[in-house]
Amino acid sequence: MAPITSISLLLAASSVALTSIIPLIPNQNQQQLSNTDDTSDTPLPLIIWHGLGDNFAGEGLASVAELAEEINPGTLTYIIRLGDDPNADQRATFFGNLTLQLESVCADIAAHPILSTAPAVDALGFSQGGQFLRGYIERCNSPPVRSLVTFGSQHNGISEFQACGTTDWLCKGAQGLLRSNTWSSFVQNRLVPAQYFRDPLQYDDYLLYSNFLADINNERVLKNQTYKENMEKLERFVMYIFEDDTTVIPKESGWFSEVNGTQVTLLRDRELYKEDWIGLKSLDKKGALKFETTEGGHMQLTDKLLKTVFEQNYGPFGKKFAKSWEEAAYDYVTRHTDM
Numbered sequence: 001m002a003p004i005t006s007i008s009l010l011l012a013a014s015s016v017a018l019t020s021i022i023p024l025i026p027n028q029n030q031q032q033l034s035n036t037d038d039t040s041d042t043p044l045p046l047i048i049w050h051g052l053g054d055n056f057a058g059e060g061l062a063s064v065a066e067l068a069e070e071i072n073p074g075t076l077t078y079i080i081r082l083g084d085d086p087n088a089d090q091r092a093t094f095f096g097n098l099t100l101q102l103e104s105v106c107a108d109i110a111a112h113p114i115l116s117t118a119p120a121v122d123a124l125g126f127s128q129g130g131q132f133l134r135g136y137i138e139r140c141n142s143p144p145v146r147s148l149v150t151f152g153s154q155h156n157g158i159s160e161f162q163a164c165g166t167t168d169w170l171c172k173g174a175q176g177l178l179r180s181n182t183w184s185s186f187v188q189n190r191l192v193p194a195q196y197f198r199d200p201l202q203y204d205d206y207l208l209y210s211n212f213l214a215d216i217n218n219e220r221v222l223k224n225q226t227y228k229e230n231m232e233k234l235e236r237f238v239m240y241i242f243e244d245d246t247t248v249i250p251k252e253s254g255w256f257s258e259v260n261g262t263q264v265t266l267l268r269d270r271e272l273y274k275e276d277w278i279g280l281k282s283l284d285k286k287g288a289l290k291f292e293t294t295e296g297g298h299m300q301l302t303d304k305l306l307k308t309v310f311e312q313n314y315g316p317f318g319k320k321f322a323k324s325w326e327e328a329a330y331d332y333v334t335r336h337t338d339m
Contacts, residue, residue, distance in 0.1 A: 043072040043315050044146060045114065045121045049080045049129030051299065052193065053171065055089040056081035064124075064306065071310035076114060080105060080129070093128075094170055098195045098212040102132065106140035120146040122314045126299060127152050127248070130239075131196060135216045137234070138227035138278065147236035147313040152248055152298050155239065155256045157198025157206075157213050160249040183209040200260040218277035231279035236313050236321060238290040247298035255291050256280065267291075 046068050050061055056079045065077040082092030082101065092101070109115050123145045125133040130153025137145050164171035181187055183202075187194045188211040195212035207214055214220060218227055231237075241254035250259035256272065258265040267273050273281050283289040294305055312321070 041074075041316050043075040043122075044317055045076045045078065045118050046124060046314060047078050047080060047109070047115075047121055047133070047145075048124045049126065049133050050093075051127035051129055052093045053090060053168075054093065054126070055083075055086035057086040057089075067306055068124075068310050068314070071307055072315050075314070078112075078115070080132075091170065092192075094173075094192055095190055096192055097189045098132070098135070098192060102135050102139060105132075105136060106142070109136070110140065110142045115143055118143050119317045120144050122147045123149070124309075125150040125153055128154060128192070128196065130254075131155050131213070131216070134231075135212070138216050138224075138230050141230045141233070144230075144233055146234070146317075147238070148234055149236070149238040149240070149309055149313050150254065151240045151294075151301065152242050152245055152251070152254055153239070154196050154248055154253045156217070156253040156258060157196050158193065158249055158253065159197075159199045159259070161193055161197070185209075200258065216278070217272065219272070223277060228276065228279040228282075232282045234283060234288055236288055236290070237280075237283055238292060238309070238313060240292045240294050242298055242300065243293055243295050245298045 046065075048061060048064065050056065050058065054061070061079055065079070068077050069075045081089045082096065083089035109121075115121060121143050123133045123136075125131070125148070130148075130150030133145070133148060133150070134155070137148065182194055182197055183205045188209055195210065198206050198210070198213055207220055215224075216227065218224055239255055241251050242248075245251035245254075248254065250257070250264075252259050252264055256267040256270070258270055267280065268284075272278070273284075276282055280289060294301075296302075
């Protein structure tokens with residue numbers, strides 16, 4: 001297994017994608033999970049969605065999957081991919097229609113011989129993969145996700161497109177399209193980052209034309225109740241942001257915060273939360289919603305952090321999740337007050 005210190009370097013270059021899923025670590029001893037197998041010690045399958053510019057065959061992702069199996073032996077780990085080869089998969093993280101891609105992901109997971117028989121699955125989203133997995137939960141969720149952990153994701157969108165490397169022509173081509181006419185149907189149907197672009201100064205245009213984020217955040221007048229109900233089924237939703245993240249702008253998007261210039265409105269102060277558009281308030285009330293910070297820049301992950309994530313949030317079906325004293329205190333307050 002590659003040392004975890006190298007994982008951060010391998011993943012830092014990425015920022016996630018979609019369509020069919022493949023077994024990354026086939027395990028001959030893996031038991032097929034039954035929907036009635038409540039007492040099994042076999043961990044739930046783990047689905048990983050990688051980031052912008054990455055591909056399903058990346059060494060960093062393989063190391064993450066190996067660590068997941070090491071911490072919870074017997075874990076069957078799957079990487080969501082967009083193309084049949086790494087180059088096609090990488091291109092698809094920049095170019096494609098998220099609505100159509102997500103439909104394919106939902107169909108593939110629901111039809112998978114192992115995933116479809118599991119009582120639930122766990123999910124890990126790196127960067128844009130985080131909001132894509134949330135889209136899976138809201139729009140289909142079959143099989144249902146129990147625990148969702150996201151790292152540096154853009155849950156409230158981006159107001160700037162990430163900088164491209166000097167010779168990264170794929171990135172530069174996408175950036176050129178984004179800036180040409182963000183809200184055109186051509187861009188919204190073809191450029192992946194444009195579909196979660198959300199500038200508060202262009203909010204009316206965003207509501208009218210966004211192909212993806214405005215829908216899964218239930219920001220339009222007509223709310224999709226199924227989205228909320230599916231999100232409320234989560235037992236854990238853990239959102240990590242990186243302290244020194246300069247790739248995701250604004251980085252606070254990873255916590256659903258609204259950033260307008262220098263003004264930051266935290267999730268619990270937003271209508272999205274107060275009116276519970278997608279079930280975040282409901283998750284918070286039952287202690288399932290967690291806001292976490294980690295050191296370093298975008299996708300700089302440590303051995304200790306990943307082990308903690310796998311130990312605390314994943315494992316067998318029916319696992320009881322421990323609560324910190326802060327979480328217990330918050331639960332007590334919310335039970336005795338009107339939020």
